[in-house]
Structure formats: structure tokens, C-alpha cells
Amino acid sequence: MKMKTDDIDKLIERYFEGETTADEERQLRVFFASESVPDRLSSYKPLFAYFDEEIQKVHPQRLQANEVKHTTKLWQTKKRWLYIVSGAAAAVLLLLAVNRVWFPTDPCYCSDNYVVINGRCYTDIHTVRAMAAEALHEVATPVDEYFPKADVNDRERHVVDDQLKDLGSMFNDNETNE
Amino acid sequence: MKMEFETFKITVLPLREKLVSISRRIVEDGVDAEDIVQESLLKLWLMRGELDRYSSVEAFATQMVKNLSIDHLRARHPEGPPLESLSLDSGGRSPDELLEEKDAVACVRVLISQLPSLQQAIIRMKDIEGYELQEIADITGTQIEAVRVNLSRARKKIREQFLQLNRQ
Numbered sequence: 504m505k506m507k508t509d510d511i512d513k514l515i516e517r518y519f520e521g522e523t524t525a526d527e528e529r530q531l532r533v534f535f536a537s538e539s540v541p542d543r544l545s546s547y548k549p550l551f552a553y554f555d556e557e558i559q560k561v562h563p564q565r566l567q568a569n570e571v572k573h574t575t576k577l578w579q580t581k582k583r584w585l586y587i588v589s590g591a592a593a594a595v596l597l598l599l600a601v602n603r604v605w606f607p608t609d610p611c612y613c614s615d616n617y618v619v620i621n622g623r624c625y626t627d628i629h630t631v632r633a634m635a636a637e638a639l640h641e642v643a644t645p646v647d648e649y650f651p652k653a654d655v656n657d658r659e660r661h662v663v664d665d666q667l668k669d670l671g672s673m674f675n676d677n678e679t680n681e
Numbered sequence: 682m683k684m685e686f687e688t689f690k691i692t693v694l695p696l697r698e699k700l701v702s703i704s705r706r707i708v709e710d711g712v713d714a715e716d717i718v719q720e721s722l723l724k725l726w727l728m729r730g731e732l733d734r735y736s737s738v739e740a741f742a743t744q745m746v747k748n749l750s751i752d753h754l755r756a757r758h759p760e761g762p763p764l765e766s767l768s769l770d771s772g773g774r775s776p777d778e779l780l781e782e783k784d785a786v787a788c789v790r791v792l793i794s795q796l797p798s799l800q801q802a803i804i805r806m807k808d809i810e811g812y813e814l815q816e817i818a819d820i821t822g823t824q825i826e827a828v829r830v831n832l833s834r835a836r837k838k839i840r841e842q843f844l845q846l847n848r849q
Contacts, residue, residue, distance in 0.1 A: 519840060521833035525811045546847055549785030550839065553793075556786060557809045 508541060515547065528554075685729060686819065692738055693725055697822050700746045707750035716799040717749045719821040723802040726820045727810070749798070792842050800835035807832055 514531055517523050523531070534540065535551040616631045617624055625631065697718060704714035725732065725742060735741040793801060806812045806820075814832070818825040 519833060519836050521807075521814070521829040521831075521836065525807075525813055528808060529811075546844060547840075549789050550843065553786045553789040554808045557805075558811075561809055 508544075511544070515544070682816075686816075689726060689729055689820065692732070693722065693742065694822055696739055696742050697722070700742060703743060704746050704750045707747065708753055713753060714750070716797070717753055718746060719823060720799040720802045721746045721749055722821045723799075723806060723817070727806075752798075788846065789839065789843065792839050796835050796838065800831055800838075803828060803832050804835050 511531075511534060514523065514527055518528065518531060532551045532555055535544075535548050536555060540548060616628060616635075617626045618631045618634045619625075620634070700718045700721065701714050704717045705711055708714055708717065721742065724745065725738075732738050732741070793804060796804070803817060806817050807814070812820075814825050814828050818828045821828065
């Protein structure tokens with residue numbers, strides 16, 4: 504850190520008037536610990552060296568008093584939380600990993616594409632594509648086109664309808680008989 | 682710090698008046714009693730984390746003020762001992778001996794330990810613990826100007842004595 508000697512002289516004067524802030528006193532300590540102290544000021548070196556020494560004793564974790572006390576404290580609380588959170592995260596990850604090793608999931612769900620038919624899972628890409636295309640087609644087509652009124656298999660539909668009607672009347676008969 | 686100071690303000694600072702009158706009865710001097718109480722308050726602040734261990738903070742503070750007042754009576758040297766006698770009570774090595782041995786830092790340590798104890802406490806709070814004047818004034822229940830004057834006197838005295846020793 505470079506400092507003009509004028510500034511240092513003013514700072515020293517204010518220091519002995521008791522007017523410097525904690526931060527300015529830190530600047531003084533840093534200056535007097537450096538190599539750039541002119542001879543006429545060198546007699547102040549031991550005073551600030553003494554404070555540096557004492558600060559090291561009181562706050563051994565602080566390097567050269569470069570940080571203000573309160574920020575150090577804040578950082579310590581932050582660091583503690585960081586440890587707790589990262590510990591918890593590591594535990595969750597470990598659990599997931601163990602779970603994965605002991606209970607491997609259905610290979611089906613690891614695959615990008617799958618289809619479930621009657622509760623069974625298919626990953627075969629052709630089956631999946633076919634089912635997907637059919638589903639898309641079903642969604643994209645209007646109802647009338649999908650079940651055209653004049654169907655080619657019109658007769659078959661009539662047969663089915665008749666059978667359904669018969670079934671219905673059978674049930675109705677059963678109910679009336681009882 | 683803020684939270685701790687709120688607690689300190691509620692549990693310790695209200696005892697101030699009482700402590701001053703206890704000290705005044707022993708040292709028979711209002712100004713000295715005031716200094717002793719300020720010093721006690723700073724000491725109580727620095728050990729604020731351990732105050733819970735005492736069943737009564739008031740009893741503890743009272744005892745501390747009494748002891749400091751008696752110490753003060755024993756060593757009636759309001760301006761500190763003269764330089765010539767420093768060698769008598771600096772643990773064997775006098776400041777000028779230390780200077781000859783190029784141990785200027787140890788010399789500063791001895792000079793500070795010769796200051797009146799309130800000034801020592803204020804220097805400790807400001808230069809080592811890193812508190813601002815306002816914070817020290819809040820803790821000691823005094824005006825910021827009073828703290829500044831005391832701090833300035835302490836620092837100037839160290840400078841004066843140190844430079845004098847250097848010239849010898």
C-alpha cells in the first residue's frame with residue numbers, strides 16, 4: 504500500500520489527538536509494518552508493531568488486522584451456515600446414491616423414451632414411436648374425422664350397435680323379471 | 682455487538698451510579714472514582730460472555746470496583762511513576778535496558794503497563810480490540826469527548842516517554 508507522507512503525517516497527528524477511526528488505525532499499522540517508512544518516522548514503528556503483536560494474540564485468526572472485527576464475525580457465522588448446509592446436502596446425496604445401489608429402479612424409467620401399456624413398460628424405440636404417433640394423431644385429428652359418420656366399416660358398426668342394444672335389453676329384462 | 686450491548690445496557694449500566702458512590706467512599710475523590718468505574722465497566726464488557734457464571738452481576742461488579750479502588754489507594758500515582766523508577770517495577774528489565782537490546786516492542790509494552798489503568802483499558806479497547814470512540818463511550822456511560830481526551834493523553838504520554846528513552 505502506497506501512501507503519501509503528507510497523509511501519513513496528518514494521520515499520525517490525528518492519531519495522537521485520539522481522532523482516528525479503527526480503520527485509519529489499521530492503515531497506520533499496515534504502513535508502519537511496511538518497508539517504506541521514512542527514517543524520521545521510524546521511531547513510531549515499535550508502537551504499532553506492539554499493537555500488531557497484541558492483536559495477533561487476541562485474534563489469532565486475523566491476518567495482520569486486515570479485516571474489521573465485525574465483518575470477521577459476520578463471515579464466521581456465514582461460514583458456519585455454509586458448513587451446515589453443505590453437510591446436509593452431502594448427506595442427502597449420499598442417501599440417494601446408496602438408495603440407487605441397493606434398489607435400482609426399473610430400467611424403463613432411466614430411458615429417454617418409454618411407453619406403459621397395461622402396466623408394463625416398453626423401452627423398445629419402435630413400440631414407443633408407434634404409440635406416440637398414434638396418440639399424436641388422435642389428438643391432432645378432429646372427432647368427426649377420427650370417427651367418420653360414413654365409415655367404410657359402417658356395417659360392422661351396426662352389428663356392434665345391435666349387439667350392444669341386445670345386451671342392454673337383456674339387462675333390462677333381468678331387472679323387470681326380478 | 683448490538684445485541685450484546687443491549688444486554689449490557691440493561692444488566693450492567695444501571696449499576697453505574699451505585700458503583701461510583703461505592704468507589705467515591707473508598708478513594709474520597711470524585712474524578713478518580715469516575716475513572717475507576719469506567720475501567721470496571723470496560724473490564725465487565727470484555728468479560729461479558731462469562732458474566733452469566735456469576736449468580737449476581739451486581740455483587741460481582743461491586744466487588745470489582747472495591748478491589749480497583751483499594752488498588753488505586755495503594756498506588757497513588759495519578760500520573761504514573763517517574764521514568765527513573767520504572768526499572769523498579771517492570772519485572773527486572775527496565776525500558777532503557779530493553780531499548781539497548783533492540784527490543785523496542787517490549788519497551789512499548791512496559792511503558793503502556795505504566796499508564797493509569799483506565800488509560801491502559803482505553804488503549805486496549807481502541808488499539809487492540811478495535812472499538813470506535815462512540816462504542817467505548819456507550820460502554821463506559823461517558824461522553825465521547827472524555828474518552829477521546831483520555832485516549833489522546835495516553836498515546837501522547839507513550840510517545841513522549843518512548844522518544845525520550847530513544848534520545849538517551
